[in-house]
Amino acid sequence: MLVGLDCETTGSIASRHSLVQIGIYLPDGQQFFAQVGWDAFEADPESLEVIRMSEDDIRRGPAASDVERDLLAWCEGHGIGDKALVPVGWGVSTFDLPFVTKTFPEFRKRYLSHRTVELNALCYALAGVKTYNDELRDFDFWKRTAKWAAEFEATASMRITPDWHNAGYDAVTSLLAFEWLRKIMGHPAPSSAKFVLPHNGP
Numbered sequence: 001m002l003v004g005l006d007c008e009t010t011g012s013i014a015s016r017h018s019l020v021q022i023g024i025y026l027p028d029g030q031q032f033f034a035q036v037g038w039d040a041f042e043a044d045p046e047s048l049e050v051i052r053m054s055e056d057d058i059r060r061g062p063a064a065s066d067v068e069r070d071l072l073a074w075c076e077g078h079g080i081g082d083k084a085l086v087p088v089g090w091g092v093s094t095f096d097l098p099f100v101t102k103t104f105p106e107f108r109k110r111y112l113s114h115r116t117v118e119l120n121a122l123c124y125a126l127a128g129v130k131t132y133n134d135e136l137r138d139f140d141f142w143k144r145t146a147k148w149a150a151e152f153e154a155t156a157s158m159r160i161t162p163d164w165h166n167a168g169y170d171a172v173t174s175l176l177a178f179e180w181l182r183k184i185m186g187h188p189a190p191s192s193a194k195f196v197l198p199h200n201g202p
Helices: 045-051 055-059 064-077 092-103 105-111 119-126 139-157 167-186
Strands: 002-009 019-025 031-035 086-089
Touching: 002 045, 002 092, 002 167, 019 064, 019 092, 019 167, 031 064, 031 167, 064 105, 086 092, 086 167, 092 105, 119 139, 119 167, 139 167
Parallel strands: 002 086
Antiparallel strands: 002 019, 019 031
16 A cells, blocks of 8 residues: 655754654545654754754644554554554655654564655656656756645645645645656656647547
8 A cells, every 4th residue: 555654853863863844645535644743853954944843842742652553553543454554754764764663663573665766757758758847857847846836736626734844744745746746657648738638549
């Protein structure tokens, strides 16, 4: 099961910093979101500014063990099988999963697949070889446009208020961005006025 997954943290180094938010979004629209609190932690001020959380906000959150208990119950309640979740995200394997492994080891062991879908890698794969509006596009275009398409879907169709650098919102838009990129990869000439569907096409 491909799922959007995102974390917010007090910094970029899993061995030093702490996970303070986790969001998971299932293809059927179900979502898990939780803040995680710590009494003692190391924080990069710039990271706290990005996620709009103070040190007092972090201290008020529930303990990681309580959040993991709720997360395991949520997975069980949705009938998720062993190693069934394939995380989708921007840097999900290099950034998010080390924090998840450190903070929620039982969840990582029971429910997360060793496979991931790296959205940055997909954008690099499209760069210079896939056209949009009949022009080859670079990595920055694909990443920017995938995020825009995901935000448009979230806000216009799903009525979700934009909230970047919130793990719940970013988990939703990660999966939506992947769905958009997958459609782009399957289309011979996306957004091209030159492309005409066959008569028996959809």
